[in-house]
Amino acid sequence: MHSATLQENHSIDSFFNVVETATLALFEYLSLEFLDEFDVFAPAETGRTREHQPPEMMRGFLHCYYHDVYGIRPVARELQNTFVWLSCGFDRPPSRDAVDRFLTDLEHVVDEVFDHLVEQAARRGLLDLTYSIDSTDVRAMPADQDASKCYDPTTEEYYHGYGCTIVSTGQKIPIAAEFTESKQAPEETAMRVTRDALAVAQPIWMLGDSAYDTLDWHDYLLAAGVVPVAPYNARNTDDPLDIEYRIEDRITEHSADIQLHQSTLDETYNRRTGVERTNEAVKNCGLGRTHARGRVHARAQVFLALCLRLVVAITNDERGDNPGSTIITV
Incomplete structure (x- = not known):
């Protein structure tokens, strides 16, 4: 200069x-x-x-x-x-x-850029031992022909756009994500994002809502030494079990010596609201509504929003402020 x-x-x-x-x-x-x-x-x-x-x-x-x-x-x-x-x-x-x-x-490397920033956050100790996974909506411009009509079960409404599955930890820190065609992502997406999250660092707990009540997800995490906590979805079977969380049944398949008390599971699952706060924080960074036409451009904006969320958290932490804040105070 x-x-x-x-x-x-x-x-x-x-x-x-x-x-x-x-x-x-x-x-x-x-x-x-x-x-x-x-x-x-x-x-x-x-x-x-x-x-x-x-x-x-x-x-x-x-x-x-x-x-x-x-x-x-x-x-x-x-x-x-x-x-x-x-x-x-x-x-x-x-x-x-x-x-x-x-x-x-x-657009060709934006997910790898996100991974680099996740590593910077991890080196600063911004991750904790509880991960949460959730999907959120990504609203698109009406003129975006690549976007589709999606259903949001949380708000019980349809919207035009895409989705994003995010794993977060700590104070609104996204550590793994995948851009999806809609908010309701397939199980394969949940597995990929979960593997990406565990590649960053291994937590003790992984929390998800009833959409993650699948045997493969639970068994993969247990085999990796992580305790998954997701509400049992009785609609998945004609012969429902008398349990609140799928882990109560799966833990016996992996170890006869481990017992998880209901109160511990309830207390742990209550932390899952952290991923919802992360979703809102990332939407404040631009994830909520894309301003680009086409899937490729929309995906780039979503990952740029995720990158910005990490940058704000890193900056606030370095300045001695709350890394969970979505603004930088000067």
Whole structure:
């Protein structure tokens, strides 16, 4: 960043007022240099180089999502603001084409970017020993032809959009996720997201609602040394068992020496509301309603929202504030 650039646009005194904004605080402890390692961001075979580097472009998108700015044109317009592009690390404002190109490339690796940020959160001790899994709705633009009519059993209503299955822990920390065609995801999705979560770190408990009352999910977790707690769904059988949680039946299949008291299961299951709070926190970051047409762009926005949630949590933790807060206080 050159002083001449500052003097050309605004006084240095005016520029340093930006130091007190949430944007610079958002990036103060964040390492995004790993983005340079992805092949998708390498120079084109024709020799064409990028006008702006991936870390600064990512900071630009995170700034915009934090301030509820979505879509290629609105993001490009926001990044024309001198204070914004300077605080995001640009040496000049990016063009609309540069913004579009970065998002197009990011779509190929955005889930891996999310995984890198999960690792940063884990290294800071932001995970705990209780994981929760849940699915949430992702509302789409009416013009999005890739989206479909989905049913939300929680609100008992239909909506136009997609879904997202999330595993969270700690103070609203998402650690694994998968973008889905609807809120009601198949069992295979639950298994994949569960495996991804356990690959980060192994918890003691994994909590889910009655939608996760499946034998494969329970047996996989028990074999991994994790105790699954999901309400028993008597509608799954013609001969219902006299139990409240599926684990009461499955635990005997794995160990005759372990007993789980009803009060312990009830107390543990009550913590599942944490994933619902995580869902709301991520929706505040842009997951709730996509502002892009097409499944690929919608998926990118969902994972960018998940990334932003992690960045806000990491920033608040480093600043000595509550990592569960959805805002950064400056």
